[in-house]
Amino acid sequence: MVKIDIHFGEDKKVSYNLEDRNQTEEDIENEIKNDILPLLNIKEKVGIVVRKVNEDKYEAAILTMEQLLNKVKEQDKPLIKQKNPLHTFRTVHDPIHVNVELPKYLWTYIIDTPEFQRLRGIFQLGTLPYVFPSLVHNRFGHSIGVAHLASRWIRRFKKTQPELKITDEEVFCVEAAAVMHDMGHGPFSHAFEHGFVRKLDKEKYHVKWDHEMASCAFARKLIGNMMKDKNNHQLKLEDKHVDMIERMIMGVDLDKELPDEVKGREFLYQIVSNSWNSLDVDKFDYLARDTFYMNNSASATFSIKRMLDLSRVIKGHICFKEKVADSLFSDIFVPRINLHRQIYGHRVAVSLDLMVGEMIEAFDHGQTNQELKISELFRFDDKKETLLDRDEEEFLKRYSRLIDQVLLADIRFAIGEEFEKAQRLLNRIYSRDLYKLAGCIPLVDLPEDKAECSQAVENKKKVLKGIFKNKGLDEQIILHVQKYNYGMGSKNPMEKVYCYAESNPSVYYPYDIENEQALFPSKFEKTVVNIFVRERKYLEKASSIILSKDVADKGFKGKVSPYKSPVADLHLHAQNPKTLSFSP
Numbered sequence: 180m181v182k183i184d185i186h187f188g189e190d191k192k193v194s195y196n197l198e199d200r201n202q203t204e205e206d207i208e209n210e211i212k213n214d215i216l217p218l219l220n221i222k223e224k225v226g227i228v229v230r231k232v233n234e235d236k237y238e239a240a241i242l243t244m245e246q247l248l249n250k251v252k253e254q255d256k257p258l259i260k261q262k263n264p265l266h267t268f269r270t271v272h273d274p275i276h277v278n279v280e281l282p283k284y285l286w287t288y289i290i291d292t293p294e295f296q297r298l299r300g301i302f303q304l305g306t307l308p309y310v311f312p313s314l315v316h317n318r319f320g321h322s323i324g325v326a327h328l329a330s331r332w333i334r335r336f337k338k339t340q341p342e343l344k345i346t347d348e349e350v351f352c353v354e355a356a357a358v359m360h361d362m363g364h365g366p367f368s369h370a371f372e373h374g375f376v377r378k379l380d381k382e383k384y385h386v387k388w389d390h391e392m393a394s395c396a397f398a399r400k401l402i403g404n405m406m407k408d409k410n411n412h413q414l415k416l417e418d419k420h421v422d423m424i425e426r427m428i429m430g431v432d433l434d435k436e437l438p439d440e441v442k443g444r445e446f447l448y449q450i451v452s453n454s455w456n457s458l459d460v461d462k463f464d465y466l467a468r469d470t471f472y473m474n475n476s477a478s479a480t481f482s483i484k485r486m487l488d489l490s491r492v493i494k495g496h497i498c499f500k501e502k503v504a505d506s507l508f509s510d511i512f513v514p515r516i517n518l519h520r521q522i523y524g525h526r527v528a529v530s531l532d533l534m535v536g537e538m539i540e541a542f543d544h545g546q547t548n549q550e551l552k553i554s555e556l557f558r559f560d561d562k563k564e565t566l567l568d569r570d571e572e573e574f575l576k577r578y579s580r581l582i583d584q585v586l587l588a589d590i591r592f593a594i595g596e597e598f599e600k601a602q603r604l605l606n607r608i609y610s611r612d613l614y615k616l617a618g619c620i621p622l623v624d625l626p627e628d629k630a631e632c633s634q635a636v637e638n639k640k641k642v643l644k645g646i647f648k649n650k651g652l653d654e655q656i657i658l659h660v661q662k663y664n665y666g667m668g669s670k671n672p673m674e675k676v677y678c679y680a681e682s683n684p685s686v687y688y689p690y691d692i693e694n695e696q697a698l699f700p701s702k703f704e705k706t707v708v709n710i711f712v713r714e715r716k717y718l719e720k721a722s723s724i725i726l727s728k729d730v731a732d733k734g735f736k737g738k739v740s741p742y743k744s745p746v747a748d749l750h751l752h753a754q755n756p757k758t759l760s761f762s763p
Contacts, residue, residue, distance in 0.1 A: 180196050180235070181196065181197040181202070181235055182195075182197075182237070183195055183207060183211075183239060184236070184238050185211060185215060185238075185239045185240070185241065186239070186241070193215070193219070195215075204230075204231060208227050211227050216241070227240070228240045267282060267283045268280045268281060268282055269286050273327070275324055275467050275471055276327050276328070276483075279323060279327040280327065281326055281330060282354065284412050285326065285355065287412075288402075289358055289401050289405075294397050294579060295359070295401075296319070297362075297579055298317060298319040298362065300583055300584060300585065302314075302315065302368070303316050303317055303318050303320070303465070303468070304316075304368070304469065305367045305370045305528075305535075306531035306535055307522065307523070307525075309527075310528050310531070313473065314522075316469075318364055318368070320468070321464055321468055322358050322362070323358070324464040324467075324468060325360060325460050325464045326354055326358035328460035328463055329353050329356075329357030329358075329451055329460045330353070330354045331484075332450055332460065333345065333350050333353040333354070333447075333450060334350060335487060335488070340492055343492055348414055348415060348420055349444075351416070351420070352423045352424050352427065352447070353450050355398070356427035356451045357427075357461075359394055359401070360451055360452065360461060362393070362394045362398070363391060363392060363393025363394035363396070363578075364393075365390065365581050366581050366585075366586040367532075367583060367586075369532070370535045370536055371535075371536075371539065371581075372388075372390055374537070375539040375543075378540065384554060384557045384558055385559060386557075391429050391430075393567075393575075393578060395428055396571050396574065398421065398424050399421060400572070400575060402420070419440070423440070423447070427452065429452070430453070430454045431454060433454060433455045442495075443495050445495040445496055446492045456667065456674075457666035457667055458511065458672075458676070462511070462515065463483050463511075469522065470514070470518070486499070489503040491684060493677070493679060493684075493686065493687040496687065498677040499678055500679060500680075504678045505695075507673065508673055508698065512672050513665075515665065519663055520663055524661055526616045526709070527613065529661070529709060530616065531608065533711060535608070538590065538601050539586070541604060542598060542601035545597030545598045545600070545601065546597075547597075550577065553581070556574060556578060590605050614713055615711065615715055616709060616711055617711065617712050617721035617739065618709075618721070618737055618738050619708060619709045619725075619737070619738050620643065620730070620736070620738070621706070621707050621736065621738075622660075622706045622708060632706075640660065642733055643658055643730070643733075644658060646727075646729050646733070647721075647724060649729075650720070650724050650729075652717060652720065652721060655712055656712055656717075656721055657711040659708070659709045659710075659711060660708055661709055662704060662706050664704035664705075668704055669704040671699060672703075673690045673692055673699075674692060675689075676689070676690040722739040725737035725738070726739055
């Protein structure tokens with residue numbers, strides 16, 4: 180308990196007690212201004228001065244402007260001290276989090292730059308606006324929301340747990356990583372990455388490239404500019420902070436041997452991209468944002484704010500109060516898999532992703548200008564280096580041009596017969612002549628090891644491809660592998676959720692899965708091969724092959740379900756999309 184004595188008028192004084200010992204002088208000043216002043220009926224313009232007496236007592240004075248000026252003249256001090264940039268904010272409205280407060284240095288050095296503003300031109304959900312017309316929100320708004328939540332979380336830890344000794348620079352790194360984590364997305368997001376880049380010749384191109392690599396390149400450029408302008412932000416940024424931001428964007432595997440700079444500070448790397456249990460602000464925002472735009476509703480079944488407020492850092496890890504931990508599975512992990520099943524994995528959305536990937540490939544193949552050829556961004560040279568390795572600035576210059584509508588315009592208005600295939604695919608998308616889902620084949624008994632599982636899936640795809648080839652359909656079908664899980668592959672994500680009791684907040688313990696086993700599904704991941712046909716006339720033939728003896732003899736059990744979710748039989752806590760809701 181801390182006592183606050185407030186002096187005002189002619190020798191008048193009021194006092195009150197403050198339970199939170201972690202309040203700063205600035206916090207107390209704001210509390211007096213907002214809560215105490217209206218009760219004292221002081222009508223003239225005043226200023227507030229707060230001084231710490233000892234650990235248990237603060238004194239404050241409410242002074243008239245004349246008294247303040249006299250005090251300044253006596254002490255020969257400036258009237259307004261320079262504010263810590265960490266506490267200077269700009270507030271904007273957001274439909275999800277309402278009032279979003281972000282420090283001004285994020286706006287000055289990152290958000291208000293051409294590189295970041297590019298995100299306004301990239302749909303958050305790729306091709307889904309062509310399926311659900313209301314889902315037109317962009318990567319820009321999502322990035323702002325993620326930064327808001329990250330800022331709120333790390334600043335709460337800094338304020339309530341001073342023993343963590345979180346520096347201003349660490350706060351900045353978390354906020355910067357959060358706002359820049361998606362800057363590297365290409366046009367149509369994952370359709371570009373998985374449908375085009377990953378399908379290039381792996382001997383000639385960097386097919387394992389992902390958008391986080393480009394995000395880190397943008398981060399190096401923008402933070403580098405900020406470091407050159409250090410006199411205007413007071414932060415003591417060094418190269419190690421750029422490395423920290425990159426790790427936060429890429430994610431750190433906390434199961435492996437950790438670098439010395441990460442040990443004991445694991446919580447810093449669990450806020451933006453959490454590979455430990457996948458509970459991070461990126462997920463919190465997209466669950467809330469995508470659900471809001473899908474439902475056009477802000478009704479709440481779960482509060483992000485409550486979850487952030489009921490967490491603390493114990494022995495380097497973010498832990499949750501036991502009463503909020505009980506709801507994490509049903510309020511976060513279940514809505515996640517339901518969105519993947521019902522929205523992100525919608526059969527028409529997958530069809531569009533496949534068509535967009537092939538459209539970009541056809542356009543790139545027809546392009547003769549090497550500077551405009553998209554694949555050149557990822558081509559290896561003799562040293563197995565890409566343009567990003569050789570000339571980062573040139574890579575970012577070319578890559579920045581790749582946004583949704585610019586790419587579509589380039590394809591639509593390209594001149595030359597070499598672009599006919601790409602334009603034909605674009606016209607099919609516009610006229611709704613899409614690839615059709617003939618059916619699906621669930622893959623069972625897959626290894627739990629990630630590498631072994633990937634290899635097993637590829638082997639099964641080759642077997643299926645051979646069956647369709649023997650029937651003369653290998654050029655007409657696409658085998659698309661889709662995984663549905665709760666965020667941690669085949670594992671229960673609650674296995675790595677740590678909890679603490681209110682009675683002993685300095686000790687954490689793993690979530691008690693054994694006693695809650697009845698609430699969990701029997702499996703946490705299902706893998707299916709969706710079979711799409713490029714032309715509707717082959718739909719019936721492909722469906723008959725899926726149900727044929729040839730497929731059954733290879734140990735597969737196919738389903739012909741062109742209008743049904745391919746994972747409808749997975750034991751899930753399924754919800755109707757119209758009832759899904761998630762709030763800040």
